[in-house]
Amino acid sequence: xxxxTRNSIKEFLQLESAGGILLICATIxxxxxxxxxxxxxxxxxxxxxxxxxxGALEIAKPLLLWINDGLMTLxxxxxxxxxxxxxxxxxLADPRQIILPAIAAIGGMLVPVAIYITIxxxxxxxxNGWAIPSATDIAFTLGVLSLLGTRIPTSIKVFxxxxxILDDVGAIVIIGLFYSHDVSGQALYFAGSAFFTxxxxxxLNVMSVTAYTVVGLVLWVCVLxxxxxxTLAGVTMAFAIxxxxxxxxxxxxxxxxxEGDVSPLKRLEHDLHxxxxxxxxxxxxFANAGISFEGISLQTLGTxxxxxxxxxxxxxxxxxxxxxxxxxxxxxxxxMPEGAxxxxxxxxxxxxxIGFTMSLFIGSLAFNYDGxxxxxxxxxxxxxxLAGSTVxxxxxxxxxxxxxxxxxxxxxxx
Numbered sequence: 006x007x008x009x010t011r012n013s014i015k016e017f018l019q020l021e022s023a024g025g026i027l028l029i030c031a032t033i034x035x036x037x038x039x040x041x042x043x044x045x046x047x048x049x050x051x052x053x054x055x056x057x058x059x060g061a062l063e064i065a066k067p068l069l070l071w072i073n074d075g076l077m078t079l080x081x082x083x084x085x086x087x088x089x090x091x092x093x094x095x096x097l098a099d100p101r102q103i104i105l106p107a108i109a110a111i112g113g114m115l116v117p118v119a120i121y122i123t124i125x126x127x128x129x130x131x132x133n134g135w136a137i138p139s140a141t142d143i144a145f146t147l148g149v150l151s152l153l154g155t156r157i158p159t160s161i162k163v164f165x166x167x168x169x170i171l172d173d174v175g176a177i178v179i180i181g182l183f184y185s186h187d188v189s190g191q192a193l194y195f196a197g198s199a200f201f202t203x204x205x206x207x208x209l210n211v212m213s214v215t216a217y218t219v220v221g222l223v224l225w226v227c228v229l230x231x232x233x234x235x236t237l238a239g240v241t242m243a244f245a246i247x248x249x250x251x252x253x254x255x256x257x258x259x260x261x262x263x264e265g266d267v268s269p270l271k272r273l274e275h276d277l278h279x280x281x282x283x284x285x286x287x288x289x290x291f292a293n294a295g296i297s298f299e300g301i302s303l304q305t306l307g308t309x310x311x312x313x314x315x316x317x318x319x320x321x322x323x324x325x326x327x328x329x330x331x332x333x334x335x336x337x338x339x340x341m342p343e344g345a346x347x348x349x350x351x352x353x354x355x356x357x358x359i360g361f362t363m364s365l366f367i368g369s370l371a372f373n374y375d376g377x378x379x380x381x382x383x384x385x386x387x388x389x390x391l392a393g394s395t396v397x398x399x400x401x402x403x404x405x406x407x408x409x410x411x412x413x414x415x416x417x418x419x
Contacts, residue, residue, distance in 0.1 A: 024144045024148070024281075024282030024283060024286060024287075025142075025144040025145045025146070025147055025148020025149070025151070026148050026151075027282070027283060027286075027287045028142075028144055028145055028148065028286055028287055028290045028361065028362070029145070029148065030287070031287035031288070031290040031291040031294070032290050032291070032294040032361075032391075034291060035047070035290065035291045035292070035293075035294040035295040036294065036295065036296065038295065039295035039296060039297050040297055040298050040299075044297070047295055050068065051067065051068055051069040051292055051295075052067050052068070052069070053067065053068045054066075054067055054068075055067070055068055055071050062226070064226070064229070068292075069292050069293075072288055072289055072292045073289070073292070073293070073366070073369055074229060074234070074235045074236065075235070076285045076288065076289065077236050077285070077289060077366065078225055078235055078236045078238055078239040079239060079277060079280070079281060079285055080236070080239070080281050080285055080286060080289070081177070081236040081237065081238075081239035081240050081243075082221075082239030082240070082242055082243050082277065083239075083243075083274065083277045083278060083281045084170075084173050084177070084239075084240065084243075085239060085240035085241075085242070085243025085244055086243045086246065086270055086273060086274040086277070087170060087274065088170055088173070088174060088243070089243055089244055089246075089248060089270060090248060090270060090271065090274065091167070091170060093248050094248075101339070102167070103167065103171075104333065104338055104339040105164065105330060105333055105334070105338075105339035105340075105342070106164055106165075106167040106168040106171060107171055108329045108330070108332075108333045108338070108339075109164075109168050109325075109326045109329050109330045109333070109354075110168045110171040110172050110175065110326075111175075111329065112324075112325035112326055112328060112329030112330075113139075113141065113168070113172065113321075113322050113325040113326040113329070113354075113357050114139040114172065114175050114325070115139075115325060116317075116321040116322070116324050116325030116328075117138035117139050117317030117318060117321030117322055117325060118135050118136065118138070118139050118317070118321075119321070120138070120313065120316050120317045120320065120321040121134065121135050121137065121138050121313035121314065121316075121317045121321075122135050122313075123313075124309050124312055124313040124316065125309045125310065125313050128309060130382075131309050131310045131313075131382075133371045133372065134310060134313070134314070134367075134368060134371040134372060134382075134386065135371075136176070136179045136183065136184075136367050136371070137314050137317070137360070137364050137367050137368045137371060137386060137389070137390065138313070138314045138315075138316075138317025138318045138321055138322070138360060138364065138389075138393065139172075139175065139176070139179070139317070139360075139367075140172060140173075140176050140360045140362075140363030140364045140366075140367060141168065141169045141172045141322070141357045141358075141359065141360060141363070142169075142359050142360055142361040142362045142363060142364070142394070143165075143166065143169035143170070143173075144282065144286060144362065145359040145361050145362070145394065145398065146165060146169065146356045146357065146359050147162065147165070147166070149356055149359070149398050149401065149402050150162060150165070150356070152402065153402070153405055153406060153409070154411065155411045156405060156406070156409040156410065156411055157349070157405065157409070158342070158343070158344035158345060158349070159344075160342035160343045160344050160345055161342055161344075161345050161349050161350075161353055163342070164342050164345075164353065165353050165356070165357070168326070168357065169357075172357075172363075173363070176363050176367065177237065177240055179367070180234055180236070180237065180367065180370065181233065181234075181237055184234060184367070184370040184371065185232055185233040185234055186232055188231060188232040188233060189230060189231045189232050192227050192228075192230040192231035192232070193227075193231045193233070195223075195227040196224055196227035196228045196231055196233075196238070199220055199221075199223045199224035199227055200224060200241055200242075200245065202220050203217060203220050203221065203224070203241075203242060203245035203246075204245050206220065206245070207245050207246070207247050210247075211247075212247070212269055213269075214246075214269050214272060214273050217242065217245070217246050217269065217273075220242075221238070221239075221242040224238045224241065224242055225238040225239070225242075228241075234370060236366075243270075246269050246270045246273060247268075247269055247270060248268055248269075248270040248271065249268050249270075286362055289362060289365075289366075290361070290362065290365075293365045293366075293369065293387070294365065294387060294391065295387075296384055296387040296388060296391065297384070301384075301388065305388065306388060306389075306392060308385065310382065310385040310386065310389060311385050311386075311388040311389030311392065312389070313389070314360075314364070314368075314386065314389025314390055314392075314393055315389045315392045315393035315396070316393070317393070318358040318359075318360050318364070318389075318390070318393030318394060318396075318397055319355075319358050319393050319396050319397050319400070321358075322354065322355070322357040322358035322360075322397065323351075323354045323355045323357070323358060323397075324354075325354075326353070326354035326357045327350060327351055327354035330350050330354065331347075331350075348404070348405075348408045348409060349405070349409065351404065352401050352404045352405035352408075352409075353401075355397055355400050355401035355404060356397060356398065356401035356402075356405075357397075358393060358394065358396075358397030358401070359394045359397050359398050359401075360390055360393065360394055361390060361391075361394045364386075364390045364393075364394070365386070365387065365390050368382075368383075368386035368387070368390065369383075369386075371386070372385075372386055
């Protein structure tokens with residue numbers, strides 16, 4: 006059982022790390038196209054109208070919004086599946102394992118928000134982006150860690166993974182509470198009915214992933230039409246999917262031997278993970294990271310929105326995660342992760358400032374329009390996220406590279 010858990014963690018980290026590297030490639034490609042003669046092709050592709058109509062029901066959006074509202078729902082579905090699995094039988098199921106990353110995650114969200122609000126205080130338009138620097142991108146972060154090889158003990162990777170998962174929980178709550186607009190009661194009623202149907206399927210011990218998928222699609226359409234952001238349908242659906250079957254007495258010994266075959270949640274998580282890591286997130290990065298550098302200078306970076314985001318990610322995340330981790334360990338609420346030290350905690354705290362995917366996503370919800378003075382909020386958000394995430398990645402990597410040693414070398418000298 007222990008070996009199986011280790012293998013699962015290893016597979017997860019390898020997938021996330023490779024996905025993080027692909028994210029970097031997609032971002033570079035977007036920036037190159039946006040700042041080259043191919044800009045027209047980049048913009049034109051994202052503005053292609055895509056229409057799906059069934060009778061009176063019509064969903065018409067440009068390709069960019071199909072990526073952000075549609076494909077990203079699958080990302081949130083995967084996040085929900087991972088959170089549920091961790092809560093039932095993973096690190097989130099053990100209070101002793103969750104205390105340190107949970108407190109660190111809270112600190113890592115509150116301090117960046119405070120920095121952003123301080124810088125943007127008094128501006129009712131830009132203040133709406135307060136949640137942007139509160140996020141951590143697990144794929145990018147683990148991608149950087151993968152470049153450090155055996156310098157990083159598994160305990161630190163588990164700490165960061167758990168912290169990022171809890172960070173995602175916070176982001177989901179923020180999106181649901183603060184970035185939903187013009188809510189339709191009728192659409193929410195139908196969404197609630199779809200969710201009730203999912204719960205009923207669970208209670209009836211239905212193991213068919215197809216059944217949950219069909220009802221989940223109905224749920225997504227209803228949430229999309231309700232004014233609540235459509236991606237939350239993915240999280241809601243995830244928590245209704247059973248992680249294991251409730252066996253009848255006469256078949257309990259069979260399910261014990263074939264547990265992996267009768268877990269819709271694990272099956273769906275396993276099937277979704279490669280698609281999300283290698284297609285959906287890189288496609289999201291490509292669609293949302295494109296920013297033209299024409300007319301952009303250090304003075305532009307010094308404007309309130311990008312400055313609040315960049316400083317929130319670089320300094321806010323570092324101070325928030327490291328300070329709360331230090332307090333938690335010093336007060337003996339939790340212990341230092343096995344094989345870790347304060348340098349590793351500091352480096353990890355800095356890497357938490359890689360907000361990228363979730364920060365860009367929250368930014369697209371906070372500023373889906375231009376300001377009355379012509380301010381292009383989308384450019385400001387992308388500039389702040391790219392600048393802050395890049396600095397956090399480089400500084401965190403260099404610190405860990407310079408002040409840690411490969412584990413086998415450290416052990417041989419010990």
